Amino acid sequence: MPASLLARLTLGTVVALVLLFLVVPILIVVPMSFSNARFLTFPPPGFSLRWYEAFFGSPAWMQAARVSLGVALATALGATLIGTAAAYALSMSGSRLARSLTVILLLPLVVPIVITGIGVFFVFAKTGLLATLPGLVLANVMLATPYVVTSVLAGLRGFDPAQEMVARSLGMNRLRAFLNVTLPQIRPSVVSGALFAFISALDETVVAIFIAGGQNQTLTKRMFTSLRDEIDPTIAAISSLLTAASLMVVVLASLSARKSSTRS
């Protein structure tokens, strides 16, 4: 059937082009980060690690990287705890009230980020949390909680609550039943929720622009300010490192998913 072959070829070409459009811009940054040129040219005239040295040798960039990593870890921990608790409660209760509360929990996903930014700025200005680490973590926990809630809710949908009932009828208390019976089965969705929270905090820029300052500037806020002025090749090195971090997280998440699918 030549007509269907032609259709398939066209589809294949379109899909390949779109995928190239998606992936090439991200990959192009990596070779540029190893360039020895003062300015960004492609292909790079020669190999050097100068931009990585510029990054790792700069106290300001290093401080920002520490802040970002710390905030991302604390966010992942906090958002996973409160998000998992909330998702478990929502799946337990079938009431209409619970359903409408879900909407509030998902609000951070839909409110345009600049509006969230000035809102958080206002609250923090009143409470003295501006430019503090706890403030940064709190804001990122708020932004990341919906990711954990949706991920864990999806996991709980495939879980039979009767199993937890059985454990409790055999004498386990509620917490032990949850930890020993329920949690192991929804672990992949908890893990991917945590990874998503981590990445979202590592990437968050807009709210940080409003609320981070002084010693407590995040990597992305510093990158944004420096990009507004000029295209500094150090950013290429940082971008490559951030992309590598994202890639690692994607691999971890898919491994966690695969592990669970081979077990069940």
Next chain:
Amino acid sequence: MTSSSPALRRHERREQLLVLALLSPALAVVTALLVVPLAWLAVQSVTADGAFTLEHYRRFLTEDIYWRSFLLTFRIALTVTVLAVLLGYPVAFAAATLPRRWSVVVLGLVILPFWTSVLVRAYAWMVLLQRRGLVNGMLQGLGLTDQPIALINNEFGTVLATLHILLPFMVLPLYATMQRIPRDLMLAGASLGGGPLHVFLRVFLPLSMPGVVAGTVLVFVLALGFYITPELLGGGRTFMVSMLVSRNVELYNQWGAASAIGVVLLVCVAALFWLASRVVPLERIMGAR
């Protein structure tokens, strides 16, 4: 049923309390940092020096910059959404219909940029599209132009980079919907004598519409609120609503004006979600993210 034994009622009350206790930390964080500030913004938008006023909203009718910014933002969001449907549909279709091994590759290539920092991607486009960048170099090398063309610091750069960031938000809900379309239906269509194109148009396309709606709303709404990309690739000339909000706060300390713009933007977003929720359940749209 509710008037059964007191023990059962006590148990029910305990369950409700537990649900509330488990929900409260997450609710507290979102309420304190988002619901309260939104309410405060709404109040700010109708007050000046402590008195009620509609002055901040009157500006929408009288000041050109508000209109132009909203029009530009809606135009860019619409352009990006249309392009995202056109480019995203074939990719999602391929991912949903190809043999598993290939569909994993396609999905992986969609998810990788999805998880990569927005800032990194904006930077990548700045590098690619600058005057002496790769794209201009290629265009001149091919003899298509002899002068570098302005690809960033304008609407074109903003649209391209925004599309790059939002395309996965179209592909993923589309894929989720298409994957649920039973293959038997296509076979049945074919066995009834429909050609592949006919079956696609009459069976597959209509069944994939919930995914199209979900992806469209998601992409359009996210594009309306975009900030980083237009700020970096628009060169201060592609003045979108988000920039209007942030400038009013950062530069002019005009909270009333910023709040009014924010409220109008929020109302637009809420209206879009409400409209979409009449076709596709809201959880499906949100879950796709």
